[in-house]
Amino acid sequence: MRKERLFINKKKRTKWWISLAVIFTILVGASLGTLSMYNWSVNQAIQGLFYNTKQPVNVADDTGEENPSDNNEEDPTSETPDPSEDELDDVTPPTYGENEKTPETIEEPTFVEDVLISNKQNPIPATYDPGESEEAREAFLAMKAAGAAEGFDLVAFSTYRSYDTQVRLYSEYVEDYGQDEADRFSARPGYSEHQTGLSFDIGEVGQEIHWAEDSFQDTAAAHWLNENAHNFGFILRYPEDKEHITGYKYEAWHFRYLGEDLATEVYNSELTLEEYLNI
Numbered sequence: 001m002r003k004e005r006l007f008i009n010k011k012k013r014t015k016w017w018i019s020l021a022v023i024f025t026i027l028v029g030a031s032l033g034t035l036s037m038y039n040w041s042v043n044q045a046i047q048g049l050f051y052n053t054k055q056p057v058n059v060a061d062d063t064g065e066e067n068p069s070d071n072n073e074e075d076p077t078s079e080t081p082d083p084s085e086d087e088l089d090d091v092t093p094p095t096y097g098e099n100e101k102t103p104e105t106i107e108e109p110t111f112v113e114d115v116l117i118s119n120k121q122n123p124i125p126a127t128y129d130p131g132e133s134e135e136a137r138e139a140f141l142a143m144k145a146a147g148a149a150e151g152f153d154l155v156a157f158s159t160y161r162s163y164d165t166q167v168r169l170y171s172e173y174v175e176d177y178g179q180d181e182a183d184r185f186s187a188r189p190g191y192s193e194h195q196t197g198l199s200f201d202i203g204e205v206g207q208e209i210h211w212a213e214d215s216f217q218d219t220a221a222a223h224w225l226n227e228n229a230h231n232f233g234f235i236l237r238y239p240e241d242k243e244h245i246t247g248y249k250y251e252a253w254h255f256r257y258l259g260e261d262l263a264t265e266v267y268n269s270e271l272t273l274e275e276y277l278n279i
């Protein structure tokens with residue numbers, strides 16, 4: 001038996017060579033794949049190291065002077081390859097500090113075409129303290145009434161948040177989730193749109209389980225808001241698959257008041273506010 005098994009005829013020898021070639025090809029392919037993954041992760045690790053060691057100083061430091069220009073030079077977005085749709089979670093969103101402005105150094109918020117801008121490139125002064133916008137509240141109440149007619153009991157569970165509140169919130173999130181993840185759903189102090197008094201986080205009374213949760217996007221109330229909020233002057237500020245533009249994950253509950261005309265224009269354009277204003 002053993003002799004028979006050891007005997008390799010010509011046909012078997014050919015098969016053997018083909019098998020060897022296939023195995024060799026697989027091994028080379030796997031090595032190259034591993035190598036490129038290794039390079040990628042090393043690259044990411046270096047960027048992560050820089051980001052994590054530099055950025056907290058920017059947030060916690062009272063002066064906040066030294067980091068913005070540094071971060072600009074090391075902007076991780078410049079070296080990140082284009083991800084496929086499946087990898088949207090890995091998209092590097094806009095980063096903080098791409099200019100000299102910080103909440104501690106600026107005196108006035110940024111306006112573009114009369115629209116108050118608060119995003120990761122445009123902080124608002126730490127001292128900016130307008131409270132909740134009365135106009136936005138009235139618009140919300142009108143929307144709430146219209147929602148009630150459709151069977152939704154809408155509530156704005158978070159609207160104006162002060163700089164100090166955001167300091168506390170953000171540091172808690174960083175503690176719980178780490179900075180990279182926290183930056184995807186929470187603004188750093190001085191960068192939150194809630195500090196403008198024009199942002200309303202909306203949910204349903206008695207449905208706290210969906211408040212500020214991804215599960216809200218599948219509710220009938222979220223669908224209704226998505227299609228009707230502009231009629232009351234609100235836009236869905238952080239739409240799905242736009243994290244690379246807005247800097248934030250999809251938030252089906254976060255609405256920004258712009259007034260009915262502009263909100264309707266932005267809604268019809270199907271663009272984010274950043275794209276619409278070309279900022």
Ligand SMILES: [Zn+2]
Pocket residue numbers: 194199200201253254255
């Ligand atoms: Zn919000």
